[in-house]
Amino acid sequence: MEFPAALFPSYFTAGPPREEGGPAPVAGWGEHGQVLEAGPGRLQAQPAFVPRRGATGERWEAAEAAAVPVLLPSAGCWIPSPAPQDILYRSGLCRKLRAGKSGATLDFAKQLGHFFVDHPEDAFGSLGRLLHKNFYLGNAKLKRPARNSTIRMTALVKDIDRLEARRGCPRQHLASRLRWFSHLCRDWLFEVPLGLLADCLHEELAQQWSNLLFDDSLTGGALAWLPPEDGETPVGRLVYPGGQAMNHLYFQDVVLEELPHARGSPAEFELSGRIRQVAAARVDGQDFVGVRSDYHCGVWRVPGKTGAVPAPLQVIRTDVPASCLTVSPHLPGELSVCTQSGTVYLWSVETGLQQLRHDPQTMFFRDHSPWRWSDFTAHPRVLSCADRTGLQCLDARAPKRCHFDLFKVGEEAGCQQGERVVLPMYLGRAHPSQYLVTTQFSMYVLDERLPLVPVLKWAHMMKAPPLFAHLMPGKPGRSHKVLLGASRTQELLLLQYRDSFWGVSSGGSQSACQLVGTPQKLHSITGCLQHLPTQLPHHHHLLQQRLSAPAAGLAATLQEDGPRKSMLIFQLSEAGDVFCQRLIHKAAQLPAPPSRDEATTAPRSSPLFEAPASSPHGLGTAALRYRRWLRALSRAWREPPWHTWPPSLSQRRLFTRRDLEGPAGPSSLQKQVRQRLCQTMQE
Amino acid sequence: SSNEHKLNFKKSKEACLSYIQDALLQKQWKRAAEFLTCYVESLEKDYSREHIGPSEMIWRIGTEILWHHSQNRMKEFNCFMEQMKTLGVKRYLKVCLEHVFHLLCNGQIDEAYQNLSLAESWRFGEQTAIQDKEIKLIQAYRGLLDYCSWSKQKKILLEHGEDGFADLAVEQEMHGYFRKAAVNLKEIIKIPGVWDIFVKCYVDLLEFYGEHNEARQVLNEYAYNSKFPANPNAHVYLYQFLKRQGESKKSLISVLKILHDIVPSHELMIDFNTMLQKSKKRKKRQLGLEVIFAALDYAAWKENAKAWSCLARQVKQIVISEKHLDWIKQGWNSRKDWWPDFHFSHYLAKRNWQENKNLSYEKALVAGILLGKDCKYFKYVSHQGCKARLKRFRMLKKFVTRHNLVYLRIFG
8 A cells, every 4th residue: 555645734743732622512523624735636727625524425324213133132131230320429418519529429338238238147147146136126125134135226226217317417416326336346246347348348339430430341342243255145243242241152143134134043152251342353264253351361263154163262361351352354363462450462372472561551641541452553563552641563573672652642643631542443454554543532543654643633522432443444446434332322423534535547546544424423222212112111111221221342344235335333232232223325416405315314203113115014124123122022021020130140249139129119118109199189 | 590590501502512413413404504593692691611612613513514505605605704703813713724725625726815815914912822833824825826826837838838939927927926835835844744745846846946955955854854753755755856866876775765764664665675686785685685575564565466576586586596595584584483374375375366376476486485395375376377387387386396405405
């Protein structure tokens, strides 16, 4: 690939970012950025100019009004992740105290209380057994001889209840009896010393809270699409995690038709940890699939022929959680692994692990995040290493000596203050020396032949940082497509860029990178809720909870069937659901009359469940697909009755049955309130 | 209370903005425009101290909508832009630049030039660092347009010149453009940055008027000033200039050597290799081999038949002369553990044979020499070649078998 004959003009300054920034909701609109004189224009009387952003791109339109499930929901229920209301302290006083201050207050006392209630054996086991004769649980007054050695607990409980009622009152006085009791037994009553237990719990809570704000363990996504070999039947493979703890790996054959559907049953592997990332690359006609969980990474080989059985090749174990696993697009059986401690390995199935770097510090300035990433570059022996502050490339043959800076959060790339790297990705399939770097504010395309200066920069305006990205390379002369996906908000954005703008027909010279077309928002999983038939209220609630689970992965494929081109986009949610949507390419045409343009794209009505005139069966395939999915889901809800959730799975999880039961049925308090409401209404 | 009112106002403003954003991301330009007319109200009560204020938002959103929805009615667009320029003093230059970009992309060069001239003469209080940068860019783009007019005049002059009739007025006008362009272009390329088109135009001007020394100085500065980014094009321009000037091989080689050090995968490495191979000095020929080995390390070069033939030719020469076998050994040592999988797998042998016989011939020759006659790649290709009764491949097989002893001597 030739280097562009001329690049777009830009200033170059070194140093830390100067521009004060923050999330800017519309920063990506209305700007051409720069212009460049296009080559062949010189031959004409007038020079022709092309913009860095804003040239016309391809037109892609959604085929359906919403994303459609590809697979039936797995049996066994899904346990939703903790929500902010589970771990945050909420009361009027707290809100007042916090007004003007940022930061959240963790409801530490509630969680500790849950622990005591749910795990009494672990909390007070031995002393409880020793002392149970000395605690009286009845209401009657204690007689003289017994009173010497026994306490009446009901009085104490009453005091506690009273205290609860006055919670948040600034002038609350502790009941003397309670103070006396806690003073007396704080040091010996607990199985685990209270201080230690509290420390652990607080640490766990803080961890859960920071995961809720931003969970970077999902970076890269846990969904992969293995496309069919050229010229073969249109059967590809989806690789995704499933099962209650997301610790089962599935390889499912999928037939690409109007709507893709599964064929046969999937190959299944049970792993010993929750699957965080699935990465895949094709080398010499074979797919290599890397799977990352916190402490284990594994690699599978999938032969190119359809129906071939995936073979596990090797597994490695790490002492600290791994944060990245990428598969080499150059050499079979090579991967790169990063761990949170800042170690980068080149992992070859044949020769084992080679440590390339070990540095707990971040590269360009200090940042507390332990997240590290690594990927391959145009040179099979040169790997990129990233942390939140930037990217460096190192040569695996001499990692200490040979390295250069590829991207720095700084003035060089025109970054904002507080900007951090979220996901780097090698764009080798589109252009062998280009790289994508996303931050919470912008996306950058870099060329490793001109390090530090982005060849493309655009503010993506997404509400949550893009943790997933997928590249669909375009044929020569056509645009490359990049999908960016966020986890918590399920956002999906389609972008197009081009790296040769005066086309193959007029010489096909390489030219500077351009962002073309407008960015396009795609359907999110939760968006289908408005199109579904009316549900019973509690079913609606459960469905809503399930559909709005954070996204966990992203994959896509381009399908060219003669003149008809379409794009299939798969999205995985944390609940294990895989949804799919199809975009159809509209051939270049004059700007369509706006009325039609908006009628087709605006999802105001719900055409999903209306019978299209063309379909002989009444309902469209998408609607049928939904019917089946909903039926299977409600069966799954019924089987292990949905009001008795199984106990929490994770040892680390402190959220108890009571929390999860929340939406299932009204509590006694709610019943009382409802009765009272009814009474007042009758009166 | 007024506080609550403020809060509600802020809330409804945010809601409105999110509707607009939603519409824009779904290409519903008309809907977005309708919401934008409501959003304009927010200008009146702007309490925000955000990074991007409402006036900038209106400029950005409005521009985006008009790009897509005004059916290219430039008059409407220009009118909107003029309004936006007066909306925020700090952003005046930025909006001007963007306006000019849009005019340029729509082929309205004269209007763009007028706008640039107007923007250049704009003054308001003290300039910030960003405004200083923007005004320099505005001047540079004006210089670029002056250059375009200059080259148009040059074309006219050259055409007339052929008729043997020199037009003094045209020549004078042309010189005027030259001066205006040169002054502005000269300024921007002093500041660190990527200024490929500006440098190219400036050098073209200087060369035309015979100021070769200054042109050389400009190009040297652009390529070797450490404050500038490591831009491969800077070296390419210098190399092309020196070549046009008919400079010695030695100075060309030294420019390409530096380019090789920063971008070993640059397409000029083929020229560099050819130049080095022709050299009489041993060191240079050895460097030539290193250069072509290094280029073929990159994924982009995998199927470059020209590069493979360069390597094949040089390796063949060495093997026949049996001199400097250690050069091959040196190049091969750091590659022997991954080149076989990267270049010489059975899969690639099959594919290369199907897609490009020439490429597979050159690669098979290299594979046969580096990996011996039992290598998968060589075996497959020579077998296929012999089966297809291609003379070239039969010769290849003979050559490799004859020199297999050499292979054993180097690597055995």
